[in-house]
Amino acid sequence: MRFVIVGGGIAGTTAAEELRRRDPDASITLVSEEIHPLYSRVLLPHYLKGKVPRERVFLKKPEWYAEQRIEWLPGISVRNLDVTNRFVSLSDGREREYDRLLIASGGEPRVLPEDRRGVCYLQTLDDADHILQLIHEGVSGRAVVYGSGFIACEFAELFSHYGILFDVACRGDRFWPKALDEGSWEIIRTKLEVEGVEVRTGVEEFPLGGENLVGVGIGLEGNFGWAREAGVDVNQGVKTDEFLQTNVPGVFAAGDVAEFMDLAVGRQRLVGNWMNAQMQGRAVAANMAGENKPLRLVSSYSTNALGIQVTFVGDASREKSDEVRVIGDAREGVIQLFGRGGKLVGATLVGRVKERQAVTDLLKAGGRISDFLRT
Amino acid sequence: MPKLKIKVDPDLCIGAASCVTIDAATFQLNAENKAEVYDHGNAPGGPAYEREIEVTEAEKENILLAAQSCPTLAIFIFDEAGKQLFPEP
Numbered sequence: 001m002r003f004v005i006v007g008g009g010i011a012g013t014t015a016a017e018e019l020r021r022r023d024p025d026a027s028i029t030l031v032s033e034e035i036h037p038l039y040s041r042v043l044l045p046h047y048l049k050g051k052v053p054r055e056r057v058f059l060k061k062p063e064w065y066a067e068q069r070i071e072w073l074p075g076i077s078v079r080n081l082d083v084t085n086r087f088v089s090l091s092d093g094r095e096r097e098y099d100r101l102l103i104a105s106g107g108e109p110r111v112l113p114e115d116r117r118g119v120c121y122l123q124t125l126d127d128a129d130h131i132l133q134l135i136h137e138g139v140s141g142r143a144v145v146y147g148s149g150f151i152a153c154e155f156a157e158l159f160s161h162y163g164i165l166f167d168v169a170c171r172g173d174r175f176w177p178k179a180l181d182e183g184s185w186e187i188i189r190t191k192l193e194v195e196g197v198e199v200r201t202g203v204e205e206f207p208l209g210g211e212n213l214v215g216v217g218i219g220l221e222g223n224f225g226w227a228r229e230a231g232v233d234v235n236q237g238v239k240t241d242e243f244l245q246t247n248v249p250g251v252f253a254a255g256d257v258a259e260f261m262d263l264a265v266g267r268q269r270l271v272g273n274w275m276n277a278q279m280q281g282r283a284v285a286a287n288m289a290g291e292n293k294p295l296r297l298v299s300s301y302s303t304n305a306l307g308i309q310v311t312f313v314g315d316a317s318r319e320k321s322d323e324v325r326v327i328g329d330a331r332e333g334v335i336q337l338f339g340r341g342g343k344l345v346g347a348t349l350v351g352r353v354k355e356r357q358a359v360t361d362l363l364k365a366g367g368r369i370s371d372f373l374r375t
Numbered sequence: 376m377p378k379l380k381i382k383v384d385p386d387l388c389i390g391a392a393s394c395v396t397i398d399a400a401t402f403q404l405n406a407e408n409k410a411e412v413y414d415h416g417n418a419p420g421g422p423a424y425e426r427e428i429e430v431t432e433a434e435k436e437n438i439l440l441a442a443q444s445c446p447t448l449a450i451f452i453f454d455e456a457g458k459q460l461f462p463e464p
Contacts, residue, residue, distance in 0.1 A: 353390070353407070
């Protein structure tokens with residue numbers, strides 16, 4: 001069996017490792033746009049704050065790939081996919097035939113129209129190195145965080161850690177506008193303001209002014225144009241069923257790029273976090289090897305916004321839910337519970353965490369919002 | 376049955392909870408959103424970031440998997456002789 005995996009991040013690498021474990025004789029090719037062996041993007045903030053040395057962010061050594069007999073092609077991307085003859089053409093001119101193909105190419109940060117020294121993103125290790133260099137060179141004046149999600153929070157934490165004064169510019173009217181209600185946002189906004197951060201909202205365009213450090217976190221763009229051109233069904237991501245299989249036989253998708261049928265919440269959606277990418281990497285390998293096991297995972301993620309814990313469980317979308325219950329207030333923290341068709345499908349917890357496990361367990365069990373309110 | 380020493384570094388833990396998803400009998404989040412170590416769902420002597428527990432081979436594999444799943448490598452696993460099994464030193 002010939003497996004080709006596009007994407008050397010946690011989803012793709014986990015799938016490669018799992019495929020090797022299952023099939024000692026398979027041919028496995030891992031095409032990776034980045035030149036580094038697998039590292040933890042989640043460790044980048046720790047590296048930036050000096051909590052771990054740079055070498056600790058790596059999860060695989062360069063020699064691991066050869067030891068596993070995985071053909072690792074770093075610094076290479078896919079140019080073209082031919083689903084009829086089952087091969088991919090690569091940026092270095094080579095071609096690889098496959099029996100099963102995995103699209104785990106993740107996403108790339110949306111960028112500002114203008115690129116300039118001092119504008120930074122936080123997606124890759126190279127981005128992190130760039131940020132450190134800028135910080136060590138010294139920052140004059142106030143920095144800006146442009147964005148309203150996890151990456152914006154990381155920039156805020158980072159600037160605060162280094163004592164860099166900064167302001168925040170959000171594209172929408174708050175952080176995570178699709179998920180958070182006014183009360184949850186109030187907790188975060190108040191904390192930012194107490195720390196001396198000016199928060200501007202509704203900043204659709206961000207024209208660069210005199211800032212010499214701008215941390216940009218305005219989302220990811222899926223990296224799958226070549227798959228779309230080959231006839232793979234895409235929307236915001238590459239669409240898959242609960243087996244992570246696309247509409248094209250033999251072609252699968254996993255990780256940040258996959259708009260998968262999430263059985264835990266009952267709809268097709270994109271989930272961009274580490275746990276999801278890793279679990280999907282493992283699950284998709286089983287299915288590529290022929291197991292046909294649906295993935296059922298209550299995905300969750302948590303971050304810290306200048307000391308305020310922010311946690312998302314399941315499908316935390318106000319727009320996609322038909323019932324929302326809010327518990328708590330600014331003093332004790334706010335929980336939002338999202339329901340659809342009578343079932344609990346997601347939650348946000350801001351400024352409190354102790355109910356996280358109970359919410360996760362209830363969601364996993366297919367419970368209702370009213371079941372949670374009774375506990 | 377093998378014994379393992381399991382240790383969570385609360386300074387590295389960010390509450391991603393992948394360990395809890397993989398092995399809820401050994402890892403649970405506390406009120407600070409940090410993973411604590413449990414002995415088959417129990418916490419004799421109170422909550423702790425470090426614990427020595429007796430496990431079956433299958434449980435050991437799952438605990439190692441949970442440690443490997445941690446995106447900040449905040450979980451450290453040692454065998455009875457004190458040898459660090461994960462992360463590879």
